[in-house]
Amino acid sequence: MVSSSNFENVRGIYTILAQDSNWPNPSNIFVIPDESGFSLIDVGCGGISGIEHLLDGLRYWGFKVQHLHTVVLSHSHPDHMGAMWWILEKTAPKVFIHHLEVETALDPANLTQTFDIPLAKRQWAASERSDSIQGFDLLKFFEDTGCSMSAAGQIEEIHEGDILGLGDFVFEVLHTPGHSPGHISLFEKNRSILLCGDILGKGPAWYTPSSGGVIAYLESLAKLEALDAAIVLPAHSQILENAFSAIQKIRKKLLERESVLRDMLNDGTSRFIELTEALFPNPRLHFFPGCGVTESHLIKLEKEGTIKRVGQRIVPVLT
Numbered sequence: 001m002v003s004s005s006n007f008e009n010v011r012g013i014y015t016i017l018a019q020d021s022n023w024p025n026p027s028n029i030f031v032i033p034d035e036s037g038f039s040l041i042d043v044g045c046g047g048i049s050g051i052e053h054l055l056d057g058l059r060y061w062g063f064k065v066q067h068l069h070t071v072v073l074s075h076s077h078p079d080h081m082g083a084m085w086w087i088l089e090k091t092a093p094k095v096f097i098h099h100l101e102v103e104t105a106l107d108p109a110n111l112t113q114t115f116d117i118p119l120a121k122r123q124w125a126a127s128e129r130s131d132s133i134q135g136f137d138l139l140k141f142f143e144d145t146g147c148s149m150s151a152a153g154q155i156e157e158i159h160e161g162d163i164l165g166l167g168d169f170v171f172e173v174l175h176t177p178g179h180s181p182g183h184i185s186l187f188e189k190n191r192s193i194l195l196c197g198d199i200l201g202k203g204p205a206w207y208t209p210s211s212g213g214v215i216a217y218l219e220s221l222a223k224l225e226a227l228d229a230a231i232v233l234p235a236h237s238q239i240l241e242n243a244f245s246a247i248q249k250i251r252k253k254l255l256e257r258e259s260v261l262r263d264m265l266n267d268g269t270s271r272f273i274e275l276t277e278a279l280f281p282n283p284r285l286h287f288f289p290g291c292g293v294t295e296s297h298l299i300k301l302e303k304e305g306t307i308k309r310v311g312q313r314i315v316p317v318l319t
């Protein structure tokens with residue numbers, strides 16, 4: 001079902017918003033027209049519903065995929081770039097992605113590392129739970145849930161501080177890791193529009209140590225806060241008109257998780273899996289993203305000197 005509220009012209013950016021912000025729905029897609037065709041920022045999932053989402057949006061705005069000349073990817077996750085295979089069958093746009101996402105964009109099997117699946121498998125084994133998870137295959141999981149990943153073909157690397165001119169927009173590239181190593185946000189200063197990818201939305205995106213973890217996520221939030229943007233276009237929810245409160249909400253949630261862990265550790269809980277269960281009441285989230293999120297917080301607390309590991313146990317450092 002397509003609703004006209006999914007399509008808005010936001011200061012010259014044409015939106016193609018997803019029906020639902022939860023996985024496995026595709027990301028929002030943003031269209032920037034110009035004289036020679038148009039650019040896309042993110043392209044959505046690779047499954048049938050993802051391609052329909054993209055096609056419906058292009059049809060609504062009156063564009064043909066053959067006139068797509070540039071794609072900018074916020075990061076190399078399947079809900080943002082899975083539809084690249086379909087685009088590449090029709091045309092050959094320039095594809096820009098942060099240099100730290102190139103390996104995963106060219107060979108999605110590498111996502112297993114940035115999703116920290118080996119870490120989750122180790123913690124799962126240590127928790128003496130069912131070992132059925134040991135055969136977990138991330139790319140198959142994407143495919144089975146209807147949001148498959150695809151490789152990007154050729155890529156142009158971008159870096160922090162680069163300027164991307166799309167139509168008459170001038171976007172500054174901001175490296176905003178935490179959720180993925182080379183996640184970027186794009187800021188258009190003249191129009192005060194921030195495209196924040198997965199960093200802001202209804203709730204925090206998941207994070208794992210190899211994607212930057214909670215330390216990088218908090219730094220990314222501070223970087224976005226300093227922009228003082230008037231309008232935020234997130235990848236997974238409706239348009240946000242108060243950047244400050246959107247950022248505060250996510251930061252608060254991240255710090256709440258940290259305080260849950262501190263309290264539990266101070267009360268004598270020392271097992272990793274019990275900490276994960278406390279952060280994620282839904283058991284389906286314990287393996288992923290639960291283990292990666294928990295480990296990210298433990299790394300931060302360890303660096304700050306408030307906890308230490310004793311074998312498999314995690315204990316507070318007494319001062």
Ligand SMILES: [Zn+2]
Binds near residue numbers: 075077198
């Ligand atoms: Zn993502």
Ligand SMILES: [Zn+2]
Binds near residue numbers: 027077079198235236
């Ligand atoms: Zn996403």
